Amino acid sequence: xxxxxVRDFVAEDLEGVVRLDGESxxxxxxxxxxxxxxxAALQRRNPGVVAVADGHLVGAAAGRVxxxxxxxxxxxxxxxxxNLGLGTGCSPRWSSGxxxxxxxxxxxxxxxxRRGPPRS
Numbered sequence: 381x382x383x384x385x386v387r388d389f390v391a392e393d394l395e396g397v398v399r400l401d402g403e404s405x406x407x408x409x410x411x412x413x414x415x416x417x418x419x420a421a422l423q424r425r426n427p428g429v430v431a432v433a434d435g436h437l438v439g440a441a442a443g444r445v446x447x448x449x450x451x452x453x454x455x456x457x458x459x460x461x462x463n464l465g466l467g468t469g470c471s472p473r474w475s476s477g478x479x480x481x482x483x484x485x486x487x488x489x490x491x492x493x494r495r496g497p498p499r500s
Contacts, residue, residue: 382433382434383433384431384432384433384438384439384461384466385431385432385433386429386430386431386432386439387429387430387432388428388429388430389422389427389428389429389430389440389442391423393428393430393437393440394419394422394423396430396437396440397422397428397430397437397440397442397456398415398419399437400437400438400439400440400456400457400458401415401418401440401454401456403456403458403459404456404457404458404459411454413453413454415454417453418442418453418454421442421443421444421453422442426442426443426444426445427442427443427444427445427450428440428441428442428443429441431457431461431466433461437458438457438458438460438461438466439455439456439457439458439461439466439467440454440455440456441454441455441456442454455467
């Protein structure tokens, strides 16, 4: 099984996150937040993380912090990596004192590495 790990989003991840977002769609329903809002939040250094396995993005999450309020804008998982605990294992647990964008995702309550399906 391939091992995945979660790390902070960096600007070089943006293209891969957008591609992963398109691959992860499972319904015809529109997303609550537009992709343009997610991209803008990431470019403004709001919190974001990616899950990587064998050098490939297999998951991503992006959020936004506004004063004392924070929310998740989007979670995207590669279809082959669903139902393996990746999304659930890295669910954000925002603390009430999280007021610095880009620093909050380190407060996630998750194991930093897990095993997933082998890459074919």
